[in-house]
Structures are given as structure tokens and as C-alpha cells.
Amino acid sequence: xxxxxxxxxxxxxxxxxxxxxxxxxxxxxxxxxxxxxxxxxxxxxxxxxxxxxxxxxxxxxxxxxxxxxxxxxxxxxxxxxxxxxxxxxxxxxxxxxxxxxxxxxxxxxxxxxxxxxxxxxxxxxxxxxxxxxxxxxxxxxxxxxxxxxxxxxxxxxxxxxxxxxxxxxxxxxxxxxxxxxxxxxxxxxxxxxxxxxxxxxxxxxxxxxxxxxxxxxxxxxxxxxxxxxxxxxxxxxxxxxxxxxxxxxxxxxxxxxxxxxxxxxxxxxxxxxxxxxxxxxxxxxxxxxxxxxxxxxxxxxxxxxxxxxxxxxxxxxxxxxxx
Numbered sequence: 001x002x003x004x005x006x007x008x009x010x011x012x013x014x015x016x017x018x019x020x021x022x023x024x025x026x027x028x029x030x031x032x033x034x035x036x037x038x039x040x041x042x043x044x045x046x047x048x049x050x051x052x053x054x055x056x057x058x059x060x061x062x063x064x065x066x067x068x069x070x071x072x073x074x075x076x077x078x079x080x081x082x083x084x085x086x087x088x089x090x091x092x093x094x095x096x097x098x099x100x101x102x103x104x105x106x107x108x109x110x111x112x113x114x115x116x117x118x119x120x121x122x123x124x125x126x127x128x129x130x131x132x133x134x135x136x137x138x139x140x141x142x143x144x145x146x147x148x149x150x151x152x153x154x155x156x157x158x159x160x161x162x163x164x165x166x167x168x169x170x171x172x173x174x175x176x177x178x179x180x181x182x183x184x185x186x187x188x189x190x191x192x193x194x195x196x197x198x199x200x201x202x203x204x205x206x207x208x209x210x211x212x213x214x215x216x217x218x219x220x221x222x223x224x225x226x227x228x229x230x231x232x233x234x235x236x237x238x239x240x241x242x243x244x245x246x247x248x249x250x251x252x253x254x255x256x257x258x259x260x261x262x263x264x265x266x267x268x269x270x271x272x273x274x275x276x277x278x279x280x281x282x283x284x285x286x287x288x289x290x291x292x293x294x295x296x297x298x299x300x301x302x303x304x305x306x307x308x309x310x311x312x313x314x315x316x317x318x319x320x321x322x323x
Contacts, residue, residue, distance in 0.1 A: 002042035002157035009178035010122040011186040011193075014156075016174045019113045020064065020074075020106060022167040030107065031065035031165035033074070036116070037157035038150050040083075048087045050159030056083035057151050060118075060128065061093065064107060065165060068092045072102045076128070076142050080149075101142040105132040113172055121179075123189045124148045 022030045035049035039057035046052030049061055059079045066073040068091040078098045079087060087093050106114055111134035119127045126148040129139040156176075160169040179187040187193045 001159070002037070002039075002155050006153045006155050007038070007176070009176075009186065011179040011188070012120055013177045013179060014116075014118045014120075014174065016116045016118075017113055017172040018116070019109070019170040019172060020062070020167055021108050021112075021170075023108060029065070029165050030167040031163050032161040033061060033063040033065065034160045034169040035062065035158070036060040036118075037159065038154045039081075039157060040151035040153055040155070042155050042157065043159075047089065049161045051157070053087055054083055054085070055081040055087075057081060057154060058126075058148065059087075060116075062103065062106060063092055064167060066092065068094055070094055072104070074103045074106050076100050076103050076106075076130075078128070078143055078145070098148070099143040099145055103130060103132075103142070106130065107167070109133070119190070119193075120148075120150065121189050121193070122186055125190045127190070 016036065018034065020034055033049055035051065037043070037051060037055070037057060037059055039051075039055055039059075041056075043051040043055060048055070048059070049063075051059070057080075059077075059081060061077045061079065062074060063077055064074045066075075067089060071092065071094075075092065077093050077100045079093055079096050080098050081087070081096075085096055088095055109132055111132075113134065115131040115134075117127075117129045117131070117139060119125070124145075124147040126143070126145045128142045128144075130142055131137075131139050158171055179193060181187055181192070181196065187196065
């Protein structure tokens, strides 16, 4: 299954929750696997984990059956197709493998589900991690790659395949997050993302420290101690820091809201356009186009009728003169 509309974000994070299981398999043999796709167009049903071969885009294939001679399975195979390169199922795609990792705990996980986290940056950075045990933030890196260029138009898809051997592949939940900078542009690289995370953490720590200091200041003001001037001086310093922090937060929020309003105004003609308004706007546009085409068709139809009537009148007059 593929998304109906392409992914708009140039940098994004995806967190997929899924479950591959078969508790009644003989000798532990199952097949064939689950795949995640980022292709230039939705694919028809085919032989590569349910997708047609010679695909253009990124394939993340969680292969649970070993066809070739190399590697330990289950295996996560990464391939970047160019629309011309053939995926060799007999060798489990070894010749076209961009990277991969063994994922033994991905089949019949103890917690009943597995999580996959994918981070992609517009400069080509790609990182894929797995969480097998359900513990919070307990991620195991599978691959970290650079210069992975996805198609400019990319559709998200999921597929699975079975044969004589089988398994169940359940898609439980999928979340996607666009990665923006404060100015509204997409994050360019992982270094830039780390800087933004560090700045956010520093800001969060600063706000938390200010809240604690404010609580201490209130307690100190309630207790009658002889060093009241020190408390008043500290309160003044706290107030200045807090005002600056709040001001930065408000200015950042204001900039983001202004950019969103500007984008909505340029795209939909209304800076306060909500999802419902956008849907109504799109529906109204479609209705207008349909009505316009219908009016043109009706006018052409009337014109053809008029032309046929005039032609018939001319024929009738000509016939009368000959008689």
C-alpha cells in the first residue's frame, strides 16, 4: 500500500511500529518479509516483497528468508534503485546492497511489536534504528549512510510477501515528522539538527532553572531574615533573566506563526486557513473547474445543434428550387 500524496518534507523523521510473527512455523522457517519504500511513484504488485522490480527510490527490505549463501537472517537490506537496476532475489539483493544489518530479534518479539526509526536529511544523510524490546529510547543502530538522494517526488509505501513459507506482518502505527529550522526552512544536515536539539535543551534547562529559582525566591521572601537586601537584589536579577527568556520564546513563536500565516496566505489566499477551510477551498476549486468545463460542453453542444439546423434549412431551400 502506498500513500495517495507524496511526502512534502525534504528532511523528516519516521517512527514505524510493526509486528512480524509466526509461532507455528516448522523448524523456525518463515518468509518472506516486510518492506518500506520511498519511491517516485506508487508501485503495482510485483515480485520484490510485493513491489515491481526496477523501482526508482529507496527500499528498506526486512528479509526473513535466506535465498542466497551470504549473511544471517532476518536481515535488513537497504537498496537505492535508479529505475534501471534489477533486484536479484536469488542472492537477497547482495549485488545492489547499499547497507544493512542482521535483525534476529525482529521475528516474534517478546513485547509483541518492533519499532523502526528513520531519519533523513536533504543533504543525503540516512539513519535507521530499531527498538526490539519496547524499552523507552532503547535504539539499536542498523545503518548510518550519507549521499543517499531520494527522488524529489517520493511516495511512502509498505509491502509484504509470502510463499510456501509464511508469516504475519502487521503495521500497527506510523508517525512522520517534518524537520524544520526556526526560520521555516528544512534542516540541512544531522550536525544542524544536533545544534538545534542542543539549543532547545539549553533553553529548556534555562527555563527549568528559572522556575526553581523563582520558587526559592518566593520561599525566601516569605521567611523574615536579616539579609533581605540580598534577596531583593537576587529577585531583580531573576526578573531580568526571566523577562529575557520569555521574550525570546515569544519572539520565536511569533516568527513561526507569521511564517505559517504567510505560507497559508500565499497558498490558499487566507492567512487563517484551517484544515477544513483548505479542504473546502480545494473542493470549491474542483467544483468551479467542473462547472466551467460543463458550461463549455453545453455551449459547444448548442452550437452544434444550431449548425445542424442551419444546414438542414439550407438543404430544404435547395430542394425546393429544384422541384
